[in-house]
Amino acid sequence: MIPSPYATAEPGNETETLLFELFPFIIVTDASLTVHRWGRLASVLAPELEPERSLLEVFELHGVRRDDTRIDPATWRSSRPIVLKHRQHTERVLRGQLQFHGDHTLYFLGWPVVTRADDLVSLGIKLKEIPPHNNLSDLLLVLRNSQLTLADADQLTQKARERSRELEALNERLRGEAELVRARQAAEAASDAKSRFLSHVSHELRTPMNAILGYSEMLVDGYYGAIPQTAASVLERMQVNGRHLLDLINKILDMSVIEAGQLTLSIARYDFRATCQKVVAATEGLATQKGLVFVTKIDPELGEVTGDELRVTQVMINLIGNAIKFTSTGSVTVIARRDSGNVLIEISDTGPGIAPQDQARIFKDFQQVRLPGGVTVGAGLGLSIASKIVALHGGTMGVESTIGEGSTFRVTLPISVPESEPTQ
Amino acid sequence: MYGMINRALEDMVLANHGPETWRSIQRKAGVDVEMFVRMEVYPDSMTYSLVGAASEILEKSVPDLLRDFGLFWVRFTGNEGYGPLLDEAGDNLTEVLSNLDEMHFRLGTIFPMYGAVKPGQGMQPPQFSCTDIEGQSLTLHYHSKRAGLAPMVIGLVEGLAERLKCTVDIRQLTFKDRGDDHDSFSVRYS
Numbered sequence: 020m021i022p023s024p025y026a027t028a029e030p031g032n033e034t035e036t037l038l039f040e041l042f043p044f045i046i047v048t049d050a051s052l053t054v055h056r057w058g059r060l061a062s063v064l065a066p067e068l069e070p071e072r073s074l075l076e077v078f079e080l081h082g083v084r085r086d087d088t089r090i091d092p093a094t095w096r097s098s099r100p101i102v103l104k105h106r107q108h109t110e111r112v113l114r115g116q117l118q119f120h121g122d123h124t125l126y127f128l129g130w131p132v133v134t135r136a137d138d139l140v141s142l143g144i145k146l147k148e149i150p151p152h153n154n155l156s157d158l159l160l161v162l163r164n165s166q167l168t169l170a171d172a173d174q175l176t177q178k179a180r181e182r183s184r185e186l187e188a189l190n191e192r193l194r195g196e197a198e199l200v201r202a203r204q205a206a207e208a209a210s211d212a213k214s215r216f217l218s219h220v221s222h223e224l225r226t227p228m229n230a231i232l233g234y235s236e237m238l239v240d241g242y243y244g245a246i247p248q249t250a251a252s253v254l255e256r257m258q259v260n261g262r263h264l265l266d267l268i269n270k271i272l273d274m275s276v277i278e279a280g281q282l283t284l285s286i287a288r289y290d291f292r293a294t295c296q297k298v299v300a301a302t303e304g305l306a307t308q309k310g311l312v313f314v315t316k317i318d319p320e321l322g323e324v325t326g327d328e329l330r331v332t333q334v335m336i337n338l339i340g341n342a343i344k345f346t347s348t349g350s351v352t353v354i355a356r357r358d359s360g361n362v363l364i365e366i367s368d369t370g371p372g373i374a375p376q377d378q379a380r381i382f383k384d385f386q387q388v389r390l391p392g393g394v395t396v397g398a399g400l401g402l403s404i405a406s407k408i409v410a411l412h413g414g415t416m417g418v419e420s421t422i423g424e425g426s427t428f429r430v431t432l433p434i435s436v437p438e439s440e441p442t443q
Numbered sequence: 444m445y446g447m448i449n450r451a452l453e454d455m456v457l458a459n460h461g462p463e464t465w466r467s468i469q470r471k472a473g474v475d476v477e478m479f480v481r482m483e484v485y486p487d488s489m490t491y492s493l494v495g496a497a498s499e500i501l502e503k504s505v506p507d508l509l510r511d512f513g514l515f516w517v518r519f520t521g522n523e524g525y526g527p528l529l530d531e532a533g534d535n536l537t538e539v540l541s542n543l544d545e546m547h548f549r550l551g552t553i554f555p556m557y558g559a560v561k562p563g564q565g566m567q568p569p570q571f572s573c574t575d576i577e578g579q580s581l582t583l584h585y586h587s588k589r590a591g592l593a594p595m596v597i598g599l600v601e602g603l604a605e606r607l608k609c610t611v612d613i614r615q616l617t618f619k620d621r622g623d624d625h626d627s628f629s630v631r632y633s
Contacts, residue, residue, distance in 0.1 A: 136527035146531035156531065160553050163524045164482055167447075171480045178478060 046127040078103035217275035270400040284327035292321040312350035342368035372422040446479035451519040472496035506594035513598020543571040593626040
């Protein structure tokens with residue numbers, strides 16, 4: 020006969036031999052709970068077990084009345100679940116039943132309460148020591164499977180939460196982007212409407228304005244006969260103000276064309292020196308009328324360049340006109356020369372100067388030059404238009420200025436400008 | 444196969460080659476599974492695709508990869524809390540290998556889809572038997588409905604030997620894929 024791995028203690032008789040084999044945690048007491056015999060694994064769990072020692076000294080007994088120190092065989096029901104909890108090692112717990120054999124022999128038949136196979140191993144008990152009829156090891160396996168499944172479910176939940184957060188963030192971003200697109204479209208639509216309106220109004224204003232100026236000039240020239248001296252001076256003021264108004268209308272038209280992205284340069288080859296001389300000729304009189312010294316240094320080797328001559332002329336007249344307008348005494352100097360692959364134009368004056376905080380601002384739309392004392396002059400469009408024309412040529416425009424000493428506007432224009440697309 | 448198998452393969456690649464390599468293997472295998480649930484059953488074809496892709500990307504032959512995986516599988520299941528179950532199978536390699544079928548039977552009574560209880564409906568576990576047992580040598584016979592996994596058996600035996608703290612020499616004697624009835628192995632340990 021193969022020796023049993025389960026029962027190695029000292030059973031009292033053949034029946035007990037079988038019980039010891041099937042229930043290796045068996046403990047045999049009498050009705051007074053005095054220990055007499057026990058199975059091998061019971062002694063692994065509770066080495067303190069000794070013959071004639073009370074079971075209650077080694078284990079807390081749960082499932083009977085608290086003050087019971089004796090079990091009455093006449094009233095005892097073996098179906099009541101019993102739990103033995105080791106008094107010193109409280110993690111060592113047995114669950115089972117108390118079964119009378121006759122009136123004097125009481126068997127505790129039970130198994131350890133564990134939730135992990137490792138718990139059993141830590142008690143010094145191997146799974147293979149559990150007889151196969153008991154499903155403790157299977158239960159532990161099922162529990163382990165459940166634990167892993169719960170861990171996986173937890174991990175999946177975490178991942179689902181992460182994905183949810185990512186989707187939420189993505190939605191938020193998309194909502195923000197959609198808002199931005201809507202806002203940009205609205206802004207562009209408003210800007211287009213404004214440009215169209217300005218362009219339309221400017222055209223509508225310019226046509227009658229030209230008629231007014233033309234007829235007033237004809238009146239001054241005596242085309243309609245002699246006019247009294249008093250009327251002549253009024254007509255002259257009408258012309259000055261009319262030209263000013265036309266200049267303003269032209270600037271607004273330019274701005275609306277630029278903002279609508281419709282400004283294109285008419286690129287052609289032209290003699291830059293000749294252009295400079297024409298500009299000087301057109302502006303020199305204004306300077307001398309104000310008693311300013313007008314200095315020009317036009318490099319005779321400037322030669323031909325490609326670009327929009329009309330627009331470049333507009334830029335130079337604007338800059339020289341500003342210099343003359345804002346300078347009360349002293350001089351205005353115009354320098355034009357080649358500088359590497361560019362032409363360099365410098366317009367200097369001895370005017371009031373521009374405060375550092377205003378030097379970048381003045382190139383923006385409707386930003387007027389502020390004179391000492393807080394007085395503002397002009398519509399704030401000339402420099403903005405000029406800088407945009409220079410930028411369309413691929414050039415640069417900047418200013419250096421010191422309050423009380425004057426300003427120098429510096430423009431660089433490439434000698435060769437490619438054909439341009441409409442501005443966007 | 445249970446997701447635990449695929450998870451173990453993933454763990455092996457992650458431990459030795461990192462997450463980017465595993466993602467490459469998944470992409471090459473066309474397996475778009477973010478996380479394998481260990482107790483979930485996945486198609487066998489998915490595992491085969493992953494092994495094939497891993498073999499190509501890691502530049503290792505499929506038999507060598509399966510042998511490594513067999514060894515890793517024993518370590519993996521031990522770490523997953525099934526060590527005591529393996530220990531239950533025996534104290535030495537002869538006992539453990541002789542009890543493998545018993546262990547699979549028990550798994551079949553517990554794992555819902557393992558199939559040992561409902562033949563033909565479940566996982567169709569392999570069958571093992573030992574003959575020519577003499578001291579610390581034996582012949583291990585392996586029968587499986589799945590093809591090409593014999594190299595994994597070699598790794599498994601090596602993993603069990605490692606767990607039992609012994610050294611093993613295992614050689615394949617018969618080859619099912621070469622027309623033999625089944626795969627068998629000569630196992631010597633000390």
